[in-house]
Amino acid sequence: MSKEYDVIVIGAGIVGSLVARYLSKYQLEILLIEKEVDVGMGTSSANSAAIHAGYDAVPGSNKALTNVMAVDMWPQLSQELGIAYERCGDYVVAVDDEEMRVLEELLERGKQNGVPGMEIICGDEIRKREPLLRPDVVGALWAPTGGISDPFAATIAAAENAVMNGVTLKLSTAFEDFIMEGSRIIGVRTNQGNFYARWVVNAAGLYADEVMHKAGVRPEFTIRPRRGEYLILDKADFQLTNTTILFPTPSSKGKGILVASTLHGNVIVGPNANFVDSKENKDVTKEGAEEIWSGGKKLVPAIERKYIIAEFGGLRATGNAPSPNPDINYNQDFIIEIPENVQGLVNLGGIESPGFTAAPAIAIQVIELLKGAGEDLKAKPNWNPVRTPRPVFRHLNREEQAHLIGKDPAYGRIVCRCEMVTEGEILAEIHSPIPATTYDAIKRRTWTGTGRCQGGFDMPRVVAILSQELGISPEAVTKKGQGSEFLFRRTKDVVKDHLTVEGLL
Numbered sequence: 305m306s307k308e309y310d311v312i313v314i315g316a317g318i319v320g321s322l323v324a325r326y327l328s329k330y331q332l333e334i335l336l337i338e339k340e341v342d343v344g345m346g347t348s349s350a351n352s353a354a355i356h357a358g359y360d361a362v363p364g365s366n367k368a369l370t371n372v373m374a375v376d377m378w379p380q381l382s383q384e385l386g387i388a389y390e391r392c393g394d395y396v397v398a399v400d401d402e403e404m405r406v407l408e409e410l411l412e413r414g415k416q417n418g419v420p421g422m423e424i425i426c427g428d429e430i431r432k433r434e435p436l437l438r439p440d441v442v443g444a445l446w447a448p449t450g451g452i453s454d455p456f457a458a459t460i461a462a463a464e465n466a467v468m469n470g471v472t473l474k475l476s477t478a479f480e481d482f483i484m485e486g487s488r489i490i491g492v493r494t495n496q497g498n499f500y501a502r503w504v505v506n507a508a509g510l511y512a513d514e515v516m517h518k519a520g521v522r523p524e525f526t527i528r529p530r531r532g533e534y535l536i537l538d539k540a541d542f543q544l545t546n547t548t549i550l551f552p553t554p555s556s557k558g559k560g561i562l563v564a565s566t567l568h569g570n571v572i573v574g575p576n577a578n579f580v581d582s583k584e585n586k587d588v589t590k591e592g593a594e595e596i597w598s599g600g601k602k603l604v605p606a607i608e609r610k611y612i613i614a615e616f617g618g619l620r621a622t623g624n625a626p627s628p629n630p631d632i633n634y635n636q637d638f639i640i641e642i643p644e645n646v647q648g649l650v651n652l653g654g655i656e657s658p659g660f661t662a663a664p665a666i667a668i669q670v671i672e673l674l675k676g677a678g679e680d681l682k683a684k685p686n687w688n689p690v691r692t693p694r695p696v697f698r699h700l701n702r703e704e705q706a707h708l709i710g711k712d713p714a715y716g717r718i719v720c721r722c723e724m725v726t727e728g729e730i731l732a733e734i735h736s737p738i739p740a741t742t743y744d745a746i747k748r749r750t751w752t753g754t755g756r757c758q759g760g761f762d763m764p765r766v767v768a769i770l771s772q773e774l775g776i777s778p779e780a781v782t783k784k785g786q787g788s789e790f791l792f793r794r795t796k797d798v799v800k801d802h803l804t805v806e807g808l809l
């Protein structure tokens with residue numbers, strides 16, 4: 305029988321990675337499995353990056369409780385993980401009396417949820433703070449505890465900190481079924497073999513319903529993927545006056561199409577919210593792009609189509625779980641539980657927005673559930689919460705850059721011109737605790753290929769570096785795992801074959 309773990313976590317999105325990271329505080333053998341070639345390739349890599357203040361969630365729901373609790377955790381967490389985070393606050397903008405009435409409701413909801421410092425400001429005040437907003441804005445809800453993070457960096461850093469603290473991470477390892485003794489889970493069957501543990505945490509995001517069904521838990525619970533599409537604007541062309549998030553007044557479809565800064569300096573526009581049939585369909589459609597464009601343009605008329613440099617789509621794991629709070633009638637809550645009918649499972653499900661914000665609080669709740677189930681969690685004396693970030697060349701001053709190049713000349717070779725990413729940074733990520741082994745893994749970690757040329761300049765260089773460092777042929781280098789290779793054959797070989805066929809060689 306293979307090694308027995310104390311806890312196996314299924315899924316290395318932000319939730320699973322933070323669960324593993326916080327659990328690594330304790331004297332536990334932990335295994336984190338992820339079906340993809342890298343951590344954070346699911347919904348955690350395609351969202352608005354907002355740390356929601358917490359006025360949107362239904363009071364008394366798991367969503368509201370974990371959201372508001374987590375907002376206070378992000379400043380320390382970001383510092384410990386060495387990632388960007390800005391508590392810039394956010395605005396919900398109203399353009400008529402009806403929308404002002406909705407703002408009053410949101411303010412009241414925020415108060416019930418315990419969101420501090422919120423206020424409704426008048427049209428003149430919000431236009432003063434963000435002059436690019438449409439001129440007929442009559443007021444806005446201001447939430448100073450709203451913020452922006454970097455979801456790519458957050459997930460990678462959380463998983464990396466977990467690994468530094470002894471968690472075993474197995475990538476390309478897909479959960480297939482539970483191994484059970486009666487109604488007790490004793491392990492998981494995966495495409496890489498069986499692994500045994502006393503506890504399994506279901507953090508499988510969009511697939512959490514299918515995972516829990518394998519254990520016979522909540523057969524009525526289903527996740528319907530709800531797609532959100534986005535457009536990204538060139539940072540050289542357009543900036544908001546301040547780093548911020550501008551929401552329209554929400555409707556029955558959700559929070560609406562925002563215009564917001566990212567901590568990488570771009571402005572994003574989106575998302576819409578449309579149910580799709582497939583849990584893999586992250587396409588951006590022509591209709592979707594039009595929908596978000598008109599929503600964004602309505603809010604900030606100064607944006608122009610010619611500023612668009614990229615698009616992406618993400619899928620919300622929209623569930624149908626009734627809230628555990630009997631005082632509220634709400635059927636789209638987060639599931640955070642140890643189910644009664646099986647033993648050995650911590651079950652998470654329906655973690656749609658504000659799931660990125662709420663993730664650290666969900667992780668703490670997982671620990672509380674384990675303690676409540678009688679686990680005697682003993683602190684690890686040498687737990688290190690700090691993950692030191694690697695140098696980011698473009699963030700350094702000239703002297704620091706010169707010093708870095710002096711130590712390692714690879715930092716003097718620019719691979720991505722738009723974002724000023726150096727070969728040194730790419731090499732550092734390939735040789736980091738969770739090695740980047742694909743183009744997208746490099747992109748998520750260094751921001752190479754995200755600028756105006758969208759990889760046109762850097763991609764061949766990154767492929768060559770990956771090929772050399774991983775000791776594989778350039779044809780074996782992929783964008784995001786098997787089936788996404790960039791190169792098929794050497795051009796010279798194709799020409800040679802052709803000439804041979806023609807009898808010219």
Ligand SMILES: Cc1cc2nc3c(=O)[nH]c(=O)nc-3n(C[C@H](O)[C@H](O)[C@H](O)COP(=O)(O)OP(=O)(O)OC[C@H]3O[C@@H](n4cnc5c(N)ncnc54)[C@H](O)[C@@H]3O)c2cc1C
Binds near residue numbers: 343347
């Ligand atoms: C359009 C959009 C906008 C959003 N905006 C925000 C926002 O601004 N703020 C906010 O707080 N939240 C936001 N969210 C929600 C947030 O992104 C999610 O709640 C959060 O990322 C969920 O994290 P997760 O770890 O549960 O899921 P994921 O990131 O999807 O991680 C689950 C992981 O499990 C893995 N997995 C699945 N099945 C298996 C298996 N069988 N074996 C092994 N591994 C498996 C997947 O590959 C994946 O890596 C948004 C979501 C969307 C779609």
